[in-house]
Amino acid sequence: MDLVAYPPTAEALMRSRYTAFALGDVRYLLHSWHPDTRPETLELAPDQQWYLLEILSTSQGGYFDDSGIVSFRASYRSATNRKLRDSLTETSSFVRDGKQWLYLDALELS
DSSP states (O other), X not given: OOOOOOOSSHHXXXXXXXXXXXXXXXHHHHHTXXXXXXXXXXXXXXXXXXXXXXXXEEXXXXXXXXXXXXEEXXXXXXXXXXXXXXXXEEEEEEEEETTEXXXXXXXXXX
């Protein structure tokens, strides 16, 4: 019997996707992206080293919800010049398909 563990909330999925970005796991990123908005391919910037995730807010996205919104700030630095640092702030929407939460799209990006 195959056991598949899915993140139980939208925030947990956001955290797992951040980890996938940090590890360069494109396969997981595409797998956890809703098919209606998922790109065919995804190329990550090889110079970005992600080192901090801050969850700013969540709305719904819990155990009994079918959709949710997570706002976060992800910080990164340059792999070639570690003094170069920046961050990405995003408000993302998520939907649940059966037992699996999926990233839908960015509602706001800065």
